[in-house]
Amino acid sequence: MARLSNQEGLANQEGMADWLPGRLAEERPVVTVIGDSILDGWWDGTIERFCREAPAPVVQVQRRDFAPGGAANTAMNLAAMGAEVRFISLIGEDPAGRTLLDQLRSAGVDVSHVVSHPAMTTTTKFRVSSGGQVMLRLDDSATDLPAEGRRHMADAIPEALPGSSAVVLCDYGAGALEGAVREAILENLGPGSEGGQATPAVVRQDILVVVDAHYPGQWADLKPDLATPNAQEAARLLGTELPGGAARCPFVEAHADQLLRASGAGAVVVTLDREGTLTVRPGGTSQEPATHRTWARPQAEKQASGAGDTFVAALTIARAAGLPLTTSVDLAQAAADVVVHRPGTSVCTTDELAKHLRGFADTALTDAELARQVEEHRREGKRIVLTNGCFDVLHRGHTRYLNQAKQLGDVLVVALNSDSSVRKLKGPDRPVNHEADRAAVIAALSCVDHVIVFDTPTPIPLIDLLQPDIYAKGGDYTPEMLQETVAVERYGGTVTILDYVAEHSTTAVLERIRATGDGPQT
Template identity: 35%
Template sequence: MRGGPLVVLGDALLDVDLEGAVERVSPDAPVPVVGGVREHRRAGGAGLAATLAAGLSARDVVLAAPIGGDAPGADLARLLAERVELLPLPLDGTTVRKTRVRAAGQSLVRVDQGDGRMAEALGGDRRERLRRTLRSAGAVLVADYGRGTAAHEEVRRMLAALPRDVPVVWDPHPRGAPPVHAARLVTPNQAEARAFADTPEAGGDPLARAAADAAVLVPRWKAAGVAVTLGERGALLSVGDDVPYVVTAPRTPGRVDACGAGDCFSAAAALALADGGLLGEAVTEAVRQAAAFVASGDPAVEPEPPADDPWHAVRRVRERGGTVVGTGGCFDLLHPGHVGLLRQARALGDLLVVCLNSDASVRSLKGPGRPVMPEQDRARVLAALDCVDAVLVFEEPTPAGLLERLRPDLWVKGADYASADLPEAHIVRRHGGQVVLLPYLEGRSTSRLVERARSRVHDGGEAA
């Protein structure tokens, strides 16, 4: 792990979303009329990558990017200064502004304005400040948007001269420059990898084509690894051999806006490498964060906090005025009754937290033969369910102490419980929460499963 900030170097843009509703078609042309328009401005390009990185980690983030002196440039600088430290570089031309007109979550048209590019002359003070900033970095992310920053000769010399322990992640652009040699990780999407590899078109599965393209690009770019992002399928990491490492992405229901997912992926990968992660670990974390970003449905919304900080997730939901749902139990040998209850519970709110009995707590309740699965495994199985947002383990016979801190808006149990069996109910109510019982799938019981398995072993059959 290397100290220092994450330095994002690249081309920053101003993104503007005009979001409204379509209720009719124009009488003078067959085009939709968008009414009730709300305008939202945010940093785009390398600026989006930097602001996303700032939301993903406590590590400081510095953005080195050309910034214009025009009105869009002033807006962009103000938006960036709210989230990251800005190292402005000189810009020739006008600030690039990309405007999307959207309705019902769907983009109708995009209008691009501005011709700004990185200026050739850096200037002595800026040159030295950029050099010092890059050399002090914990990691460097080059977010190339084809506007000259990544192609600037002096900038490339600085990047090539960085110490070997400064990981460089390069997010390339079809109209941009190739990565400097010895980049730790390059992150093209599937179409970009195909174009960069420029090998004869091959048939077969897109995953196989991406693997072949990445294997060509690793030695060509002299990179430690190339991670090809595959959209909803996840990402593929190649280190140049015949067997790639593939990380699948969780499915996101319905129509989603994936704009900015690539920036989130590269930012998360750079942060993971700065924290000492291996390439495979960095790609795994990048897929997870990019999937959370896409699932948020709004390019301006940061990804959810890391999964190992459930309290942060609870705070975020509360800040947005959402509903925190809690439930608890041993969840030893997860069965359909559990899954049905958890899905119903999650449908009641915006975040489901499962309070899980520790191994010692289960033994005190169920006897010395339980649990069948240790708490780490039970927690991992629960967390793998798409309806479970966080798992908290408690040591006591009841989650009373945990509930004093969690203070759920809803506390959910199965209808096989009665009010008298819920000693924690008064804590939930004292903090303004509501206790509810949900239908429970009859005939499903962990204790019955355990007894059935034991009887089969006793009778000489195979254990379930």
Template identity: 35%
Template sequence: MKLSMPRFDQAAVLVVGDVMLDRYWHGATNRISPEAPVPVVKVEQIEDRPGGAANVALNVAALGAPAWLVGVTGQDEAADSLAERLHAVGVDARFQRIASQPTIVKLRVMSRHQQLLRLDFEEPFRTDEAALLAEVSTLLDKSKVLVLSDYGKGALKNHQALIQAARARNIPVLADPKGKDFSIYRGASLITPNLGEFEAVVGGCSDEAELVAKGLKLLAELELGALLVTRGEHGMTLLRQGFPALHLPARAREVFDVTGAGDTVISTLASALAAGEELPQAVALANLAAGIVVGKLGTASISAPELRRAVQREQGVGRGVMTLDQLLTALEDARAHGEKVVFTNGCFDILHAGHVAYLEQARALGDRLIVAVNDDASVARLKGPGRPINSVDRRMAVLAGLGAVDWVISFAEATPESLLEKIRPDVLVKGGDYGLDQVVGAEIVIRQGGEVRVLGLVENSSTTGIVEKIRRQQ
């Protein structure tokens, strides 16, 4: 399956559900209490993170998508902490604050990256359903996807009213379900139970065939658009009526903490769909995102650059020979990481010591080096009959094998000016005795805020000289 990085900046997502604060007390454990056989933790750091539906909204914002959040909290310090942290990452949070009830807080005591104890502070909320629906209805007009993040804590009581409000506007509804009654999600575009939640509703599944059969039956009964069952180390399974089951393997290299993994799945899925991705591609992106987040400690999110790099690894476009589309994706990631991009170009017909030294000098001017190579027809026009000696695919393969070179791309025009307009390098490098005003493309790079450098060449090293020497010895 071909994956690409969606444009999340216009992918507005509305999250509605049970918000909570994940609070962490970190400290060293060096002794056992004299009062009871329990470790004593000297608390040295207190950390607050948005949890539940708030973590879903946080994940949406971390991908660069506009995020709204509607939920219920108390009128207390925990709600203030939640609001502050969500606002800091760009989430527009609309809390229904109930003074007589506490904000849900999950307190975890941590030592040496291990969880020793969890304490929950919560009561089921007495949500004002009409007020919540009114708030959601207002925000739906700005949104492309609605997410129901249900933890069974009481914020969501009128599921059907919310689903119907979204469907009336042709807005997809994604639900992360809770409990044994999935009928409350009837008519949703997609629900994302984990395997345990799914089997609690449909019964145990001895193999994938039984899981698929029971899943398709549930789809029909509840009039769902799709069903995504997350299956831990076995990956995830997407079911749709009229389509073969899509089984995706787990992508985690190392599982450190599964806290919030379901939040990452549904947030990535919702953001990708809001950005216009087809459902199978959106699910594959969510699977990649889940593989990243379970390698982190505690309730965590992934950023757009992290996901982009995972997509590049998936497509095999980390380094080497690239198409223009692949290169532009790689460049977007490089710039997101603050990397300086260097560009040079040439025929590189027979690679020699002068080329290697020159490319190493060019690479030293930045963090990434792009080498643009003239295709065979343009080399013939520049160098005359009998050139190139090596075809463009062979020339690019050799260049891609050099440690100094990150990306190689070919071009057919007489000059690389069209490429320079699209690539916008930070540094344009040319070798030889050129003045800056003689370097092709210099004006383009300087206009875009870059610089132009001319590097010397190694003496007595040239492809033309090598070719003439070979001809003389024949």
């Protein structure tokens, strides 16, 4: 697998690989998290009777677990992925506050800027469950935050920022980021003015600013680099309800300009639960398209909480380390997929994320296995999309093309040319990467559902076997040029030609590497 030797190399990294989380951790970016802290309580027990006073079940508690939530969970995830984390928050001098600080310290988070105030109640959310089902949630929180505590938080901001690569604002509307704290954030991180033009404040230079807020529009004046609203928060920005299900992404994309204006952000990443995410930014180029989609890998429902915090943490560390935004979002989706499959409030560590990505190494299916999978998808009413290629040295043209192919249907199958067939097509020096490595990298993309390696001159035998609803190819072809067109149209399928992405080809990438000597290292 290709390995990169410096941060400049990370700026050109496309696709997921199991070594990437460790490489990001080696960068050890300094990230300051400012926001509302929560202590999540998970109490689990058995139910054998109902109480006499009311028709309510009696939960005999057998296990009590506590975990940092809210901004504290974002800080925990950042630390677990290798960042050096400075945390600024306001908590109470109570048992919940002490538990929160103990767990943050144990995770390696710098809590020297956390303000503890005797008049403050640490927000705690107790979830009572039995048999895998949450029966009740009890919230205990302050109704009026002490102004003195916020002043101390404000004083901590200019102390914590020097040396930071990124700042994450986790504003969940509890009040910690109001008043003096908001003023300090805008003063130190907001746009200033120079010659009548808006410019970043002196302190903000070279600092990535990420806003994760229930009301992201309230931070538009900050001009953040990234805003990460969920569907409900995006709806608030737009002043309208979002449609449900698969219609949400097209709706968000159609309102991209409005989202960017309302948030004031350089890019907006909207998280859409089971529908994955959609990233929008102004303009767009062939190198960095204006929109980028990821797809979640949902499983059976779990009592999971905080996957959004994990997503924001992974996105932040990836961008702070220099990864492209599209690759950073893909990595963040993978990290969220790790924790959403676990009960409770949890974090994604560097090793867990690497193991998750490593799990794609043996994902190439046999013809018979893939045929069974496709038949199951068809029984569920899903549309099958098939595309094929060598995908030797993954680049932005590939990822954009595969994301476009996914959007044509529900399930994307990628047929990968075997090593021997690549040699016949490209010459004796190709492929650069073995078919198992190529399959693993492609399978790790969230838009790809299945990968298969084929060794025939064309994928026609595979087309005949699977009979995909849509056969997709890149824009450097026409249907008339393809031998596969006759096979697809024979059973009533459709051939779709996707956009041609200029200035991106594996041959061009390899020529540049050979000419400069500045490229992937193994």
